Amino acid sequence: MHEIFLDELKKLNARFMEMGVLVNDLIDRGTRSFVEHDKKAAQQMIVEDKEVAKEAVKIEKKALELMALQQPVATDFRVVISILKATTDLERIGENANSIAIETVRVKGNPRLPDVEKVISNMTHQVREMLVQVLTAYVQENEKDARQMVLGHAKVYKDYKNARQMIIDGVEQEPDAAVASASYFVIIRLLERISDHIVNLASWVIYKTSGELFELIKPDPKEK
Amino acid sequence: MTNVMEAKNVKLKYGNFEALHGISLAFPAQKLTALIGPSGCGKSTFLRCLNRMNDDIDDIKITGEILLEGKDIYHSHIDLVALRKKVGMVFQQPTPFPFSVFDNVAYGLRIAGVKDKELIEQRVEESLKQAAIWNETKDNLQRNALAFSGGQQQRICIARALAIRPEVVLLDEPTSALDPISSSEIEETLMALKQKYTFIMVTHNLQQASRVSDQVAFLMNGELIESGSTQEMFLSPKKEITNNYLNGRFG
Numbered sequence A: 001m002h003e004i005f006l007d008e009l010k011k012l013n014a015r016f017m018e019m020g021v022l023v024n025d026l027i028d029r030g031t032r033s034f035v036e037h038d039k040k041a042a043q044q045m046i047v048e049d050k051e052v053a054k055e056a057v058k059i060e061k062k063a064l065e066l067m068a069l070q071q072p073v074a075t076d077f078r079v080v081i082s083i084l085k086a087t088t089d090l091e092r093i094g095e096n097a098n099s100i101a102i103e104t105v106r107v108k109g110n111p112r113l114p115d116v117e118k119v120i121s122n123m124t125h126q127v128r129e130m131l132v133q134v135l136t137a138y139v140q141e142n143e144k145d146a147r148q149m150v151l152g153h154a155k156v157y158k159d160y161k162n163a164r165q166m167i168i169d170g171v172e173q174e175p176d177a178a179v180a181s182a183s184y185f186v187i188i189r190l191l192e193r194i195s196d197h198i199v200n201l202a203s204w205v206i207y208k209t210s211g212e213l214f215e216l217i218k219p220d221p222k223e224k
Numbered sequence B: 001m002t003n004v005m006e007a008k009n010v011k012l013k014y015g016n017f018e019a020l021h022g023i024s025l026a027f028p029a030q031k032l033t034a035l036i037g038p039s040g041c042g043k044s045t046f047l048r049c050l051n052r053m054n055d056d057i058d059d060i061k062i063t064g065e066i067l068l069e070g071k072d073i074y075h076s077h078i079d080l081v082a083l084r085k086k087v088g089m090v091f092q093q094p095t096p097f098p099f100s101v102f103d104n105v106a107y108g109l110r111i112a113g114v115k116d117k118e119l120i121e122q123r124v125e126e127s128l129k130q131a132a133i134w135n136e137t138k139d140n141l142q143r144n145a146l147a148f149s150g151g152q153q154q155r156i157c158i159a160r161a162l163a164i165r166p167e168v169v170l171l172d173e174p175t176s177a178l179d180p181i182s183s184s185e186i187e188e189t190l191m192a193l194k195q196k197y198t199f200i201m202v203t204h205n206l207q208q209a210s211r212v213s214d215q216v217a218f219l220m221n222g223e224l225i226e227s228g229s230t231q232e233m234f235l236s237p238k239k240e241i242t243n244n245y246l247n248g249r250f251g
């Protein structure tokens, strides 16, 4: 009986990881298409985003089926619930990456701010690194590493705040970049949101491994 | 939270066979403690220790302490009748005596020496109400208890246990012989009665344990493996083996 459960769980975990890899790729392609002004790549990506949503539904369906038919409790219960919840965060991350691509398609006017774009690239790099870390912590059930994710997020948040100032200063010096700057604001915000969802993923790792359910302390994006 | 009962390092031997290897467990007042574990792990043996039901077995040896309101029930000064008045019991098979519903429920009171007819009548009615069987029996109090369905019989037995106003009620798989609807009626009854009594229930039905209990103790091979609040046990047990048992991997 439990063989079936463990088998299904293994498959579910594998699916979840695949989705993670897919989403990580989306973040990369989204920001790259933006920085490289590659509308074609962005459009392609917008089409593909439906894949992530479909994958999420499949994982959720399977997880719910396991809950209903195998009725896991205790540790097994936590494992399934954490996949269910983490899938939602992963899906949101995919949506945010997709919004970056949408911004690429929308952006008009060439005058840009290279320094800001560099920060965007750095933030992207950081966020992708974090996603890999949290997914690794997920498979390895490494609670300690999961708790470290707040530090990464703090860094992203700092970059986000710096970037905001850079955009304001940059437009002052180069008023023609005003159009692009609107997109910059959106994109850094999206990257910050992605990082926020990664911290949520980390809290699901902690729940899965320890049963502790709490919100990891994050800086408040509403504060100045 | 006060503990009504507490077992301290209880060991029990049937002849040379040690069935309990030193169980320590406290039972908080007005809570339901579920004892779970594979068949033969010692649940019934342990439960029966709590009102000295094992005493009459030949060649039995019990050590350790079982405190009821702070006093060891195995102390030689303890009056068994008084003890069983405080610690009642309900068994797996409904075991009504082959006489009327009324006499079944009044039985414990009469044994305890209650003569006042009015008091007895009042208690019988109260107890049948508490056990949620009053509506089905009130017009048939003189009918033989054995003429009722299994679920009804079990609730009559619960009423019988409650009639003496015990502090603690021990239940040994009280629903395992019943259909799902009767079982869930018994569960509801227990939930409602928790405000008044302390229950200690052996059950094989893990979902039932998760639904009705406040505390769970997991026994295996005569050993207490793990105990804790029902939430803790069913969400974050400390031991892998508890998780495996709760998920039906053995038993």
Ligand SMILES: Nc1ncnc2c1ncn2[C@@H]1O[C@H](COP(=O)(O)OP(=O)(O)O)[C@@H](O)[C@H]1O
Residues within 6 Å of the ligand: B014, B017, B019, B037, B038, B039, B040, B041, B042, B043, B044, B045, B046, B057
């Ligand atoms: N009267 C008895 N004499 C000898 N051995 C017994 C007696 N009653 C129970 N046992 C043994 O003690 C162990 C625990 O039994 P029991 O308490 O009935 O387990 P459970 O209720 O958990 O299924 C079993 O190995 C059983 O065979």
Ligand SMILES: [Mg+2]
Residues within 6 Å of the ligand: B043, B044, B045, B202
């Ligand atoms: Mg038994």
